[in-house]
Amino acid sequence: EFWAIMGPSGSGKSTLMHLLGCLDRPTTGKYYFAGQDVARLSDSELAVMRNRRIGFVFQNFQLLPRISALSNVELPMLYAGVKPGERRRRAEAALEKVGLTDRMHHRPTELSGGQKQRVAIARSLVNGPLLLLADEPTGNLDSRASLEIITLFKELNTEGTTVVLITHEPEIGAQAKNLATCLDGRLTVQPTAETTAGEGGRADESA
DSSP states (O other), rough: EEEEEEEOSSHHHHHHHHHHTSSSOOSSSEEEEEEEEEGGGGGHHHHHHHHHEEEEEETTTTOOOOOOOOHHHHHEEEHTOOOOHHHHHHHHHHHHHHTTTTTTTTTTGGGOOOHHHHHHHHHHTTTSSSSSEEETTTTTSSSHHHHHHHHHHHHHHHTTTEEEEEEEOOOTTTTEEEEEETTTTEEEOHHHHHHHHHHHTTOOOEE
């Protein structure tokens, strides 16, 4: 799946992201991730799930400024106990996937905004996540860099990664296969060209 979630500030988008990313537990209802009831998992089990099965991409990149792009990408594997040689191999492969082979030894301060976000995406992918969550991933980028990042998300989705992104930008949300708006904690699925063609125009649902 490739979903975009839109809505005004305070509508519940961040809460939804925290629930999907196993950063918070639901207080009512149930959320199953990879067949497991999140509310029943311990803090350590949730930490392992976040590290190995969920990738996070943030608006402000969240890169460590004093180490190279390659070292930033290696960090999730360090916490997962991956051996140094394998960490480097997988980090290099991830940076190659996002088109930064020639910048892997540069520090974040030496990279453009779009390149920093590509490093962040590479970092989110190195442990082979089932789900990629992106919170306003183009919020600090110009239009050209934003298009490059969305194109990359589309490629990752085509290769089999589920992507959920939160955005305030309609032109970005329109690039996803599925679009939902969040208002007062309620999600409403919006019709897209793809769903309208596939479902005879009946794409509106609420959850």
